[in-house]
Amino acid sequence: MNMDIKAYMQTVGQQARAASRLMAKADTNAKNKALTSMAAAIQRDAAKLIEANAKDLAEAREAGLEEALLDRLALTEKGVAGMAEGLLQIAALPDPVGEITGLNYRPSGIQVGKMRVPLGVIGIIYEARPNVTADAAGLCLKSGNAAILRGGSEAIHSNQAIAACVREGLAAAGLPPTAVQVIETTDRAAVGELITMKEFVDVIVPRGGKGLIERLIAEARIPVIKHLHGVCHVYIDDKADLDKAIRIADNAKTSRYGTCNTMETLLVAEGVAVTVLPPLCKIYLDKGVELRGCPASRAIIPQMKEATEEDWHTEYLAPILSVRVVKDIDEAIEHINTYSSQHTESIVTEDYSRARRFLREVDSSSVMVNASTRFADGFEYGLGAEIGISTDKIHARGPVGLEGLTSQKFIVLGDGHVRG
Amino acid sequence: MNMDIKAYMQTVGQQARAASRLMAKADTNAKNKALTSMAAAIQRDAAKLIEANAKDLAEAREAGLEEALLDRLALTEKGVAGMAEGLLQIAALPDPVGEITGLNYRPSGIQVGKMRVPLGVIGIIYEARPNVTADAAGLCLKSGNAAILRGGSEAIHSNQAIAACVREGLAAAGLPPTAVQVIETTDRAAVGELITMKEFVDVIVPRGGKGLIERLIAEARIPVIKHLHGVCHVYIDDKADLDKAIRIADNAKTSRYGTCNTMETLLVAEGVAVTVLPPLCKIYLDKGVELRGCPASRAIIPQMKEATEEDWHTEYLAPILSVRVVKDIDEAIEHINTYSSQHTESIVTEDYSRARRFLREVDSSSVMVNASTRFADGFEYGLGAEIGISTDKIHARGPVGLEGLTSQKFIVLGDGHVRG
Structure with a gap:
């Protein structure tokens, strides 16, 4: 045979x-x-x-x-x-x-x-x-x-x-x-x-x-x-416009749970965590999203479960989100370059220099400023159609x-x- | 150890x-x-x-x-x-x-x-x-x-x-x-x-x-x-300017024998074979290039040895050249797409439509009109320097x-x- x-x-x-x-x-x-x-x-x-x-x-x-x-x-x-x-x-x-x-x-x-x-x-x-x-x-x-x-x-x-x-x-x-x-x-x-x-x-x-x-x-x-998977991140900087931050972080997670460009981990600068996490997490919890956080996030939002090392690596494709409070953009980039699947990451900030740095230093197939990761898509990018999303670097990316x-x-x- | x-x-x-x-x-x-x-x-x-x-x-x-x-x-x-x-x-x-x-x-x-x-x-x-x-x-x-x-x-x-x-x-x-x-x-x-x-x-x-x-x-x-090898071709069309043809075919073979962009097989349209082969082969023979031809080439240049099927596949990297008389551009492209290593091929012609077809239909990393294959090189192309010549199609070519x-x-x- x-x-x-x-x-x-x-x-x-x-x-x-x-x-x-x-x-x-x-x-x-x-x-x-x-x-x-x-x-x-x-x-x-x-x-x-x-x-x-x-x-x-x-x-x-x-x-x-x-x-x-x-x-x-x-x-x-x-x-x-x-x-x-x-x-x-x-x-x-x-x-x-x-x-x-x-x-x-x-x-x-x-x-x-x-x-x-x-x-x-x-x-x-x-x-x-x-x-x-x-x-x-x-x-x-x-x-x-x-x-x-x-x-x-x-x-x-x-x-x-x-x-x-x-x-x-x-x-x-x-x-x-x-x-x-x-x-x-x-x-x-x-x-x-x-x-x-x-x-x-x-x-x-x-x-x-x-x-x-x-x-x-x-x-x-x-x-x-090849496109292995999407562990996508949104980083809310302490110079973020908080309305934009909430809108983007909501859309990136909840507009669809099962797509590869859905945010799986939210990073928040410690300077704005107490301001932005309560209204944002209320939205998530109201929509039935399970939250898994680092100790600093859980100190602000007690309903969060404890995130394990495994969580930072995980593409949930489900109403689950891991949340981590980071010191600043450096710690955010460090986290992303360690755990990301190099699919799509977005920074929310009004700071010109940090936006410029994030674009250059984050090594993913799509890197965004003040936009939802959900835009990573052939139609949205004007390619007309896509045969897939490459997380490789050789030949084709994104x-x-x-x-x-x-x-x-x-x-x-x-x-x-x-x-x- | x-x-x-x-x-x-x-x-x-x-x-x-x-x-x-x-x-x-x-x-x-x-x-x-x-x-x-x-x-x-x-x-x-x-x-x-x-x-x-x-x-x-x-x-x-x-x-x-x-x-x-x-x-x-x-x-x-x-x-x-x-x-x-x-x-x-x-x-x-x-x-x-x-x-x-x-x-x-x-x-x-x-x-x-x-x-x-x-x-x-x-x-x-x-x-x-x-x-x-x-x-x-x-x-x-x-x-x-x-x-x-x-x-x-x-x-x-x-x-x-x-x-x-x-x-x-x-x-x-x-x-x-x-x-x-x-x-x-x-x-x-x-x-x-x-x-x-x-x-x-x-x-x-x-x-x-x-x-x-x-x-x-x-x-x-x-x-x-990767760059495996260079079996490069020059095709002299029956609409070629014969002075240019001789100049290019000479340079493509004899300017250096050991480089990957050196011509290894010369294809000549039957309409100009009797005109172009005698003066061109005199140059080759005077320079000590061994010629291996198809029956039609050998009928014109008796000093040629007989080319075997193996010759059409061979990168000599030496003063040896295989020569074949072809009917027309179609047979030339067919020969190239069969035997070429997809490195560099050149047509010599004054015919606009044939030049246009050759450029589109020959599937090699460099395709040329009225130029020596020896130009296939990072410095000559203005890249400044090259780390190699790719005969692949994925990621980088040429x-x-x-x-x-x-x-x-x-x-x-x-x-x-x-x-x-």
Whole structure:
């Protein structure tokens, strides 16, 4: 059986590599036509997609999958419309491929610049959500890449139905149907092949829980654009405008609990802790947020539980917040650079020099002044869409949009120039 | 013994990580002062460095190292002056760290942009040439990184002597001396530790032969900015200006035989093969270049040997050239995308549309029109200096200068903004 999987994945890889060459030179118009045709096919087949999804849901229920997973797996009419809308939005984005920047004359007489080019073949590995199939296909296509998609086994019928719409869109635009391949087997050995086929795959983008991503990092022999987790911080400085501080700290925690850009630890300068913590913690407690604090915080807010060392490392993804009183910005930066997952951190201050220092010295993929960490998002940043948020430093950092799925090559224009 | 190496490397790693935080916020002036102080120390200690190098050379000769390796190992007075000059050139380059680009207002009211930041800790692994110690230290320092350098064991005395000058420069500028650490043991186990210490090292840059790099790629658990080899092509189109074609093809092959940007395969359109090959091959043969051709080339130039399939894959690094007559630009691009190492390729043509197609469709780190492949170089491109040439697509492609040793984080400026 494993030999069959290996042979199957090799074929998928070869086809993707061949398709990637055609995609790299596909013109903007063809790519946009493919995207709008996919969107139209998805809208037209809405009933069919929901039917395929119902099959997945029934099997998942039978297998006893938990409610949260069933939720992510479910595809509603609104969900289908959202997928189609997402593809139309990607079609409307500027084409990143071929963009030439910094083309300048050199003393030798040659002109040197950079041209943006696709990465080649992108392997996407994701879990239950079937809408990722359409999103990822659209982003890879627009950025001139071929894609190999491996969704969760529980979504196999939904994903195959979406894949048919994707292929129809590619065909309508005269692009190779193998430019987006959705893996047809649920055998886990396929993932093992995908993340080690160096000759056919240029980068792996995992979308899923920490467990999935850690396993992929350990086993992949191909670069991974990864996002492990978000332990995000807000630091309320003693020069903060307290109204802004309360508004931001409230929004950063309570607007959504389960997202990676949600604040997990609040740091407060000791100079304003007694002023800001009581009204802010009242908001949290009224909304049912469990508070876990350092001794100084608990002296001000007795309802807080005691925070352990473990708490400072934890991404709760839940209505729980850890709170620590720090001496000043130095102690805040020290805490962040020790415990943060380098996702997103924000300072609230009216002090110019401290804002300037925080921006420079905090080593996270997004660093903010007087804004909620919840803004760390491809749409909010104007990238149009995101394939993930990278907490790495190599290649792409922060929300990864079309540009993160491309690279730049050097171009040189001469007129018979030779090197002396 | 291995446990000692592990403990030693862990200490080196911890010190580098701690130093990297200070280097990331070091101001431009301090970094430049360190560079100029290093240069002064190297100039002052020239005799000492050459003495240390003489010790290395004597041991290498005793160990029976081959002449080419001794050549690379040797440090002359001119070589020492070159190292110092290189550091002064790096001091004169603009500081890449902290550069803010694309800071724009979004509909939500926040401003979003990117800030250039150091990667953190860079591990450099290289072979005989001791001058790499100063070059690599300078580039890592200016880009705000900490560096761990592991040179060839045959250069250990030279490298330690250079390291003393580097530390003196750092101290003179008030920067941590552990910002550049040269590994003091020649035990190969140290390399194994360096390329797997994920928590302390952010990227590995190997400089050396294919053997070294392939071993590192196989074993590293940290991203590698790698340059495997250069199988570079020049394609002479049938719309080429033949004078330019001959000038470029001559320069690309014969100006230096041993560099990675030297042409290894010449492709000639069949329409001009009988015109261009005789005068061009006369130049090559007069210069002692061995020619290996396809049947069509050999029909025109009988002195050519027969090229085998192996030749199209080969980086000769020697006065040998493979020659193939192709039908047209399509066959040329097909050949390049099949056999090239994705380093550098050039088309010679006066045809606008073919030049435009070549630039877009050839998937190499440098793509040129009417220029010699020998221009593929950090200095020629205006990067100021290069730490290597990447034939990868992820992160950095082509000559890697200061910018390639940095990343970009997002910055967000608000005024109490929260997400709706």
